[in-house]
Amino acid sequence: MSRKDAARARVAAWWDEVIAGDVEEPHPLHGHNVRVRIHDGVAVLSGQLLRADDREELVREAKQRIGRGLRDVDAARLRLEDASAKAGVLEQTVMAAYPDAATARRASRFVLQHARVTPRRHAVLEPGAKNIRAFVPDAYVDDVKGRLDHDESVLVIRVDETATFDVRELMEEETRSTWTVAAPPELPAPAAR
Amino acid sequence: MAEVESRPVQASSSSAREAAHQRPSPREVVRALGPGLITGGADNDPSGIASYSIVGATAGFAQNWLLLLSTPMLVAVIEMSARVANVTKSDLATVLRTTFGRAVATPAVLLMVIPSVITMGADLLAMAAAFQILTGVRYIYSVVPMAALMAVVTIFLDYHMVSRYLLWLVGFLGMYIVAAFLARPDWLEVLRSTVVPQVSLTPAFAFAAVAMLGTTITPYLFFWQASGEVEERRGVQRLSRTKIDIAAGAVWSNVTAFFIIVATGAVLYSHHVQIRTASDAARALEPFAGHYATVIFAVGIIGAGLLAIPVLAAASAYGVAGLAGWRRGLGRVPRNAPQFYVVIGLAFLVAMEMAVSSIDPVKALFYSQVLNGLISPVLIVLILLLTSSRKVMGDFVNRPLSIIFGGAAAVVMLLADIALVEQVATKGLPG
Numbered sequence: 001m002s003r004k005d006a007a008r009a010r011v012a013a014w015w016d017e018v019i020a021g022d023v024e025e026p027h028p029l030h031g032h033n034v035r036v037r038i039h040d041g042v043a044v045l046s047g048q049l050l051r052a053d054d055r056e057e058l059v060r061e062a063k064q065r066i067g068r069g070l071r072d073v074d075a076a077r078l079r080l081e082d083a084s085a086k087a088g089v090l091e092q093t094v095m096a097a098y099p100d101a102a103t104a105r106r107a108s109r110f111v112l113q114h115a116r117v118t119p120r121r122h123a124v125l126e127p128g129a130k131n132i133r134a135f136v137p138d139a140y141v142d143d144v145k146g147r148l149d150h151d152e153s154v155l156v157i158r159v160d161e162t163a164t165f166d167v168r169e170l171m172e173e174e175t176r177s178t179w180t181v182a183a184p185p186e187l188p189a190p191a192a193r
Numbered sequence: 194m195a196e197v198e199s200r201p202v203q204a205s206s207s208s209a210r211e212a213a214h215q216r217p218s219p220r221e222v223v224r225a226l227g228p229g230l231i232t233g234g235a236d237n238d239p240s241g242i243a244s245y246s247i248v249g250a251t252a253g254f255a256q257n258w259l260l261l262l263s264t265p266m267l268v269a270v271i272e273m274s275a276r277v278a279n280v281t282k283s284d285l286a287t288v289l290r291t292t293f294g295r296a297v298a299t300p301a302v303l304l305m306v307i308p309s310v311i312t313m314g315a316d317l318l319a320m321a322a323a324f325q326i327l328t329g330v331r332y333i334y335s336v337v338p339m340a341a342l343m344a345v346v347t348i349f350l351d352y353h354m355v356s357r358y359l360l361w362l363v364g365f366l367g368m369y370i371v372a373a374f375l376a377r378p379d380w381l382e383v384l385r386s387t388v389v390p391q392v393s394l395t396p397a398f399a400f401a402a403v404a405m406l407g408t409t410i411t412p413y414l415f416f417w418q419a420s421g422e423v424e425e426r427r428g429v430q431r432l433s434r435t436k437i438d439i440a441a442g443a444v445w446s447n448v449t450a451f452f453i454i455v456a457t458g459a460v461l462y463s464h465h466v467q468i469r470t471a472s473d474a475a476r477a478l479e480p481f482a483g484h485y486a487t488v489i490f491a492v493g494i495i496g497a498g499l500l501a502i503p504v505l506a507a508a509s510a511y512g513v514a515g516l517a518g519w520r521r522g523l524g525r526v527p528r529n530a531p532q533f534y535v536v537i538g539l540a541f542l543v544a545m546e547m548a549v550s551s552i553d554p555v556k557a558l559f560y561s562q563v564l565n566g567l568i569s570p571v572l573i574v575l576i577l578l579l580t581s582s583r584k585v586m587g588d589f590v591n592r593p594l595s596i597i598f599g600g601a602a603a604v605v606m607l608l609a610d611i612a613l614v615e616q617v618a619t620k621g622l623p624g
Contacts, residue, residue: 039529040528041528042526042528042529044529071528072526072528072529073526074525074526074528074529075524076522076524076525076526076529077524079426086430089212089213089430090209090212090213090429090430092282094282139583139584140584161213161428161429161430162428162430164282164428165282165423165426165428166426168282168283169282169423172283172287172518173518173519173520173521174520179291180291181281181291182280182281182282182283183587184209184280184281184583184584184585184586184587184588184589185209185213185280185429185587185588185589186209186587186588187209187212
């Protein structure tokens with residue numbers, strides 16, 4: 001078996017595991033740079049790849065399995081790495097409100113797992129929380145207080161600016177938050193540098 | 194309260210904008226072209242081509258200066274729409290909803306969607322009429338296949354593939370430059386009318402001015418541009434490239450509009466030829482510029498429609514989905530964003546119904562422009578308020594030039610509205 005055939009076999013085996021439900025295994029060629037989530041039969045691909053060919057190949061691999069374990073493929077979040085947007089330059093705080101703290105915590109786990117980011121800080125603020133200003137930018141403190149006063153819980157995640165699109169989208173569209181907003185980009189806090 | 198870390202958040206620094214600023218290399222400038230160029234291309238849809246043709250036929254070159262004036266306004270408003278998306282990481286409808294509430298966002302979105310769908314119907318009709326000129330097939334038979342083809346492309350193809358296809362279609366509009374040269378205008382007169390403002394206090398001039406501005410600065414462009422930025426995940430570090438992309442699109446849009454006016458002005462204005470649709474404009478060129486001018490014009494209209502109609506449908510869907518908080522994006526498969534794609538499908542269905550029904554296309558075009566004209570100043574003001582808010586934009590708030598040109602766009606559009614209302618009140622509806 002040639003090296004190419006061996007790689008192809010490893011990728012095929014990886015897809016079999018993914019379709020069987022084991023989505024945590026790293027891709028044999030791209031490792032943890034890509035991630036697959038199966039949602040209602042749709043393989044949702046995410047992550048970043050260096051080359052357009054790699055992206056096309058991965059999408060093709062997934063599409064070959066439509067009708068054989070998959071119903072469709074969503075590659076909207078599978079992106080090409082862009083060296084022009086540098087991590088570590090700016091940070092953003094994303095806030096989302098949920099009916100209760102348990103939902104907010106579930107949302108927190110979901111977002112951190114699927115956005116593939118390491119947050120600079122994150123918290124679930126519950127009604128009666130005292131140290132709101134420690135997590136929320138000044139301009140949004142009143143908004144967050146208003147949510148907490150209405151017995152909602154607020155998930156606050158501060159991430160690198162380059163990851164904010166994904167984090168905000170996940171918080172608003174995938175976790176059914178009642179209110180989602182991203183504060184404007186800021187310079188990283190000194191301790192985070 | 195669950196938490197990780199507890200360092201206090203620092204206040205927004207005044208140097209965040211400087212930190213994000215990057216000077217793109219020439220290669221990166223070329224690679225930057227994307228949503229802005231598509232926006233500029235989509236600005237000249239078949240209805241727009243009809244409007245510019247009517248402007249050329251009724252006022253000659255006299256209003257070319259308005260195109261020159263509207264270019265920086267168009268750049269300013271679209272740039273603000275893009276910037277607010279790159280800062281807030283969300284589309285325009287969502288930012289309007291989260292900032293001003295549903296009471297403001299809902300009418301703003303609906304008043305974008307309604308004229309957009311009407312424009313789609315008028316565009317479909319114009320494309321079918323152009324197809325009839327090229328093939329002899331009666332226009333009524335090509336409306337449904339054309340709409341179905343565009344709906345399938347918009348709904349079932351990946352955004353990256355769709356955007357590549359849209360970028361190629363932008364080039365179609367270059368056909369009008371050829372048409373203008375074939376028309377052999379007096380270029381000195383063209384130049385003079387472009388740099389020296391001329392104002393004529395006649396109903397025809399006033400109506401043509403309203404039509405031109407209403408066609409150039411249209412609300413769906415703001416929504417499309419903002420959503421395109423989110424789809425492309427550009428962010429604030431690429432704002433310089435975004436500006437280049439937007440400026441290229443706006444300049445291309447107005448350059449092609451300029452050549453449409455030059456072509457129709459040179460040929461039709463001097464012979465007092467009346468045009469009622471874009472296909473009439475194509476026919477009117479035939480006796481003067483030969484068979485090829487008509488073919489070029491008709492192919493250009495079809496290309497413009499193929500570019501603009503998916504953009505109009507997608508902009509409507511982004512608006513409605515953003516307002517409702519649904520999953521959205523042309524990058525998603527229909528199963529993962531069903532409501533978003535249902536809105537696109539409905540937009541195509543309504544537009545198709547309009548195109549095959551007995552609705553007068555010129556009236557449809559007129560009313561869609563009236564609605565566009567009415568909502569544009571309101572939306573521009575809302576965008577100005579958003580982009581001037583430190584709470585929303587932080588260090589990326591408007592600079593003076595954005596405020597001047599954005600404000601000028603709102604004022605000029607408002608004056609255009611007043612002129613239009615005055616004309617309708619005194620002379621009645623056209624046609």
